[in-house]
Amino acid sequence: MTVQATNTQMAPRFISRIRFKAPLLVTFGLAWLALMALTALFADVIRPYEITQMDLSARLSGPLTQGHLLGTDELGRDVLSRLIQSIRVSLVIAFGATLLSAVFGTTLGFLAAQFRGTLEHLILVLADFQAALPFLILSLAVLAFFGSSLTLLVGLMGFYGWERYARISRGLAISAGAQGYASAVVQLGAKPSRVYLRHILPNVASTLIVSMTLTFPEIILMESGLSFLGLGVQPPESSLGNMVGFGREYLTRAPWIMLAPAFVIMMTTLSISLVGDWLRDKLDPTIR
């Protein structure tokens, strides 16, 4: 909800600023991200084989062999098809988790700004706690206690970075309150929900969007790290990290199983960093 409101409010300014000439690397990054998004969207159509379709007579065949552009894995499954499906799974998890943590963190930040007092202290203490443990360790502990499932994984990743949004939105909401436009709307009789969603949120949105470009690649890395360790996405479902993890067993005989997803992970996080840096320069006056 909140994010949709943000987008429509932001759209005109956002686009006019993007029309600045983009440097070559940024253009490349945008192109790669568009390719990834399209791959994830049309995974079912462009996938040459089913991801579980085995061909035991063509096990571990190399890239560019007939019918298998990127070769096959230890069970003769087509690496390209699995790669396409993995891109979809990893992107869906990262996208869902980024939205979840942005909405959750921003809500808590606004609540802290609105009610102050004990609630604010409680939220800040929780944010401190989140910063006190590496997120990987925290998620490993939760997975140890509850076991792994896709829903739990998205929910867990949705906690990644919420404290950043909470801190930012709280600080910005408090300073917005001091600027007068928010209190003017309150004087006119607006409910707090209206003040925050219609007036404060559009004003702080560009900073929050920049934070989202920072968390998104980190969530991709976190999910692929967990899946690589065998504790994230579970087979038969497949994600980029999980492909690298299984490909590791065949590092000497069939390095392409591991290199293809590793390359995609690297290119994707690299592209998001390049595009995100550039967006930050364009959109955000507060962070450099």
Place this chain on the structure above:
Amino acid sequence: MLSFLVTRLFRAALTIVLVMTFAFIVLRLSGDPASIMLGPDAPTDSVAAFRAEWGLDDPIWKQYFAYLKSIAQLDFGVSMRDRSSAINLVLERIPATLALTVPTLFIQLGIGIPAGVFAALHRQSIADRGVIMLSIFGFTIPSFVMGLLLVLIFAVTLGWLPSGGQDSWRHAILPIATMSVGGIGILARFSRSAMIEVLGQPYIRTAMAKGLSWRDVVWKHALPNASVPIVTIVGFMVGSLIAGAVVVESIFSWPGIGRLLIVSVSNRDLAVVQCLLLVIATAMVVANLCVDFAYGLLDPRLRSKAAAH
């Protein structure tokens, strides 16, 4: 200064209590410890005996305090696998992890900071662009990809270095190299931007105007002022170092606490996981305390500001 120390120590203690509470809550939410320890088919009377022995029939707050008390006595329970004490299992793995993380930290500091400072002092040069590009690559390559690439190149193709295990110092080279890369990238980037910011300050112009040599300006005025933001990043890096150790130890079968964590999580060995959680949280809190004290030493202004609050 004293009240600054006391506030920081209080917050550190609070964080550790929070981590313990988190571990307690998650442990209770995850199911009945009796059925986890004894299995689902355990006879009812042995379940009842277990519950009585561990105080599981007490009210929840009483259990919580009993739990805090046992932790204060360094009693973390026993591993479910071989019934050995959890804290001993963890403690005997710590030296192996330190053997990786400590050299890594020094390499990161020794390469990352000079590279960033050099880039800042030679802005827009080829060296500067090189440092920026390399640092972006450094921190966008996930450590597990980096590790496997290094194994593929140096162990599989060239055969120069072993791909896993812990028999000699040569076994430590690839893990340390893998862990260093990301941190060097982050440090180089932050030292560069911190240094550029400081070099634009008026006091640098004053120092140059009064005729100091460039060398003195950099060493006596720019670097000390740039050190505060750099130290902040170093504090954050301790956490990523521990998280990195989890991945790297598992790639290179290095018997440290990271590998222990993965194995215990896969076996759902809750006592060991809980103990590791506390040990890691304590290490992080101590590292952050050191960073806070370093602030006080580096920047007298922060000392008086913190005391005033």
